[in-house]
Amino acid sequence: MELKSMVPPLSETLSRHYNHLHANPEVSWSEHETTQYLVQELKALGLSPQRFEDMTGLYVDIGKGTPRVGLRADIDALWQEVDGEFQANHSCGHDGHMTMALGAAQILSAKADRLPGAVRVVFQPAEEKGNGALALLEKGVIDPLSYLFGVHVRPLIELPEGIHSPALHHGAARMIRGTITGVEAHGARPEEGINAIEAASALVDALKRIWIQPGKSGSIKMTQIQAGGTAVNIIPGTATFSLDCRAQQNETMDLLMAGLDKAIASVQALYGVTIDFHIGAAIVAAQVDAEAADLMKQAITQVVGEQRCGAEIVSPGGEDFHYFTFHKPKLKTTMLGLGCGVTPGLHHPKMTFTSSYLEDGAFILARAAQLALEKLEEEAK
Structure with missing residues (x-):
């Protein structure tokens, strides 16, 4: 089924999400208002988000049964000097990552009864501290999953604007x-x-x-x-x-x-x-799964066309997303690299990107999750 035919254009909703999240950054382990906003917006979709008693962040399941496929977005901001003053600042694109995950949740929830299984959307705290993924592992949030997809906006030095990559090989x-x-x-x-x-x-x-x-x-x-x-x-x-x-x-x-x-x-x-x-x-360094990367490549091609699917990226940067596979080697993971014109670069206090591409990312993530569910259903026959 074509996910884009299932929901109205998301641009206005995603713009609202992004503008709010960008204007209200919170540093690692202090993402309290951010968590509340995500809970509020997911509940508005008729979903039942699950918060944690002792930390920020949340997850939500969409569809029937035990979730076998997951989408993960990080939610914290950096603490850095901007125009001479230290402040929380979304200069790594996590505001965009949350926006895409909210969009994917909306897309998937629109026809949840037609999905061949359930998807778990995870909003992870403290990526910038390098220990948010470890906290989720300790809580067993990832345990039922066979596939897990992440996403990260990419700088122009890696990806031309509008070109998206099916895998990020972080160091x-x-x-x-x-x-x-x-x-x-x-x-x-x-x-x-x-x-x-x-x-x-x-x-x-x-x-x-x-x-x-x-x-x-x-x-x-x-x-x-x-x-x-x-x-x-x-x-x-x-x-x-x-x-x-x-x-x-x-x-x-x-x-x-x-x-x-x-x-x-x-x-x-x-x-x-x-x-x-x-x-x-x-x-830890990325351990990209070939099957997961292939599903992401299919999703990119089906959503935006083969001409806008770029090559896999090798990046010297780090991402705590890769702890999931490091500690659960059977988990199949990859990260979508969103080519959205990040400039001057990630972690620059004045970092900016073309936010209109977040709609691409939302549909690609939702499509990748659906393809993974279909693959698991086929393998189970």
Whole structure:
């Protein structure tokens, strides 16, 4: 059945959703008003959204029986400086993701009795913190699903405007914070101290010597360092630092982490410092399922035409969506890449995109869910 023939044009409704969500951003784990708005709009469709007692976010089932297919949208905003002031800001497109998921819910609910099964639409908190997907896994929200589809708006550097991709191959990421502890001393007697800045410099140099296999993509670099006070005649005994680690495959990330352990051990031995660190956020690399990507490709082609279906995208960015497959290897997943002219780029405080393409995304997601249900029904015969 053609989903576009089942509902009136969504452009006005989606514009209302997007304008409201864009104007009311909330940061990770604080998406209270956002959750309330989503609940309100889903109830208006005659659906029964399910909230969580101890956290933000929600899910809703559409159709009859146990849901076997899911759609997931993230709901949090970033905290960043905009025009000189720090504020919550939807510069990663999650306002658009929620809008598309609401649209897909409206499309699917219009003929829920004709769907060959049930679809679970999940609105996930705290993607930007990298632990929202893990929270949903703990609550068992994903357990009944065989397929799960996500979506992300894409920058022009990856996709031309109006071209949509059936899969996003995100990389793995680690955000690490650490402390170097040496010995403070007077600047006139450096031999009595252990300079934390010099140890940090040695660590930077050691990180450059972590080798990975040629042809594999990965990087590890120091992005923050703080040491010393206002006096310039004191050898600093303490320094704090941050590392950004990226790899296109999970195995490469494992090699980078092993190299980091060796680098830290060598600097500790050479300088006599103590280096403690912890991983503040960790994202695994994508494990795209070929069947799920093929269904998404079919959905794109059927909704907007073959000429507007782009290639699968390999992106160095991270997404906690991929934890779902990492922890449930039998779950078949892919993410729709929506080519909507994101500029200047994701996470830029002035990021913008052409919101009219959100209607494409809503219909593509709904169609992908329907195709997955039909495939499961056929396999069950």
